Amino acid sequence: MASKVPKSTISEFDLIARFFTRPNLVPSQITLGIGDDCALLRPTPGMEMAISSDMLVEGRHFLAGADPQKLGHKCLAVNLSDLAAMGARPLGFTLAFSLPQADCAWLAGFADGLFALADECNCALIGGDTTRGPLNICITIFGEILPGQALRRDAAQAGDDIWISGTLGDARLALAGLRHEVALDRATQAAAAARLDMPTPRVALGLALRGIAHAAIDISDGLSGDLGHILQRSGCGALVNLDALPLGSMLAQQPQALQREFALFGGDDYELCFTAAAAQRAAILAAAHTAGTAVTRIGRIEPDAGLRLVDASGAVLDMQYSSFDHFTSP
């Protein structure tokens, strides 16, 4: 550490100052932002803090050479999606990342994508860490919510409707195209890739569902597995109509077997799956309208454990796939 050979034209502190410091945009609840040992955040009196961390690794969550602007968007989007799935209002986030080198063009693009979404969601960068290493981006996000209002995974009740925001499966279709599992024309690939690369966190919908919905989760690893977490934690089961699943517009043009597989098991859509009492149908639709996000009713929560799949005719279907797991999946 004592004798030095310059390896980069920009230091760690210059990097933070140049790309990640925006003093005019720190909201009043952030008492102290970037530049000290800790950031200081003053929660609204009486509110609970909702906290989530997601780490994105090159070659695992995104390909080497990924567009930095889209990557900046996605890293924050997946974290905002966790706040949305709790119904929490975003406050701020920390950004810790390791980079092979301090590449200014890459950093400028990454910061652009990151801050465009941060501004849209009123979520301030309040601190973090930068170091050299294989490209790895870790964001921890902070939101707030009134005690008792969080949309927890363990809150589904037998008889609840099951709802999905937006559409499913286009992100998985894009991945299939990239992996040459399916052959897609260029326009289809590009349209599907927009869902994979630039997911929309359903923050406004999550906020609008407080007090109306029971349980919620964001679909990052696939509907089957993520709904499975709600079922397991809530001690219940579900009946889902596969023909009711809202398909991504690109997936809707593919063969039915692919539609069902990708809508049910494809990850990376970052839609919300939530449950609510049947008496709340009008309130759910009004909340979705307020949030500007379509929602679709796909099934119901039942007392018996397990996920039962049917088609529109009510015939029982047997699907053998499972969700993505970082250590057991290829």
Next chain:
Amino acid sequence: MASKVPKSTISEFDLIARFFTRPNLVPSQITLGIGDDCALLRPTPGMEMAISSDMLVEGRHFLAGADPQKLGHKCLAVNLSDLAAMGARPLGFTLAFSLPQADCAWLAGFADGLFALADECNCALIGGDTTRGPLNICITIFGEILPGQALRRDAAQAGDDIWISGTLGDARLALAGLRHEVALDRATQAAAAARLDMPTPRVALGLALRGIAHAAIDISDGLSGDLGHILQRSGCGALVNLDALPLGSMLAQQPQALQREFALFGGDDYELCFTAAAAQRAAILAAAHTAGTAVTRIGRIEPDAGLRLVDASGAVLDMQYSSFDHFTSP
């Protein structure tokens, strides 16, 4: 994601359940711990949240093959040290990490080291993320402090004494031994390595200094650079007596030139450097006694910018090294 080939005998969810879930140890302020989209944390009414993130990368912050138990300790220690440097009381932390594989022996050791320190500091693991990738560990930590009591970097005042906790330079000496920059006998290397591998975060001292000290920082990149942050942010300078620097017991046996270089520019000690009015000397010593941590007065804050180094005779010394920087250092 649809068709699977098992790569590991333990899934992501089993990994979290087996090594990182300890439901009996979640304190009352954690309304919801691991297992939902977010953790929920209820701050004490009227308190501010102090938040910090640190990322540790294999090959950068620790060597490949590092002892997992020591690594678990160190990852949390460097984050607790940031809370200590603000005077904040630890509440909880998130752990996000990428691992090349789910190695159960490694995970058990890592969790042991992590939770031993977490329990000692009453700091609960409340959430996180696990994924496959090059070994990279990112912890974000949360503490709380009364508004206005934080030991900020910008709070030093001309005339303040400058203090250091514990001793400096043994961590840097251990690194020098590992890098064969110096030849150390086995006992010296082992004793110095304990400081490098198992730093002690000065949490109790940070808490005891609230309302007494002005500015504080933890020494992670070297006294010269880290004190420099206080000087820059506070708009002042400092006079430091190199002969007053408290040396690590292994460094104290080395030649004087090495002592001065490593005490001034060596990182990884995680001691606190803080400033306080001269009228507070007795209070500082009492706080240090309460915290069970030695402190040493090494100089004073002066109105003129810059760091001036003198020896015990008052002769001015010229030291040309600089602190570690992740992007400009080798």
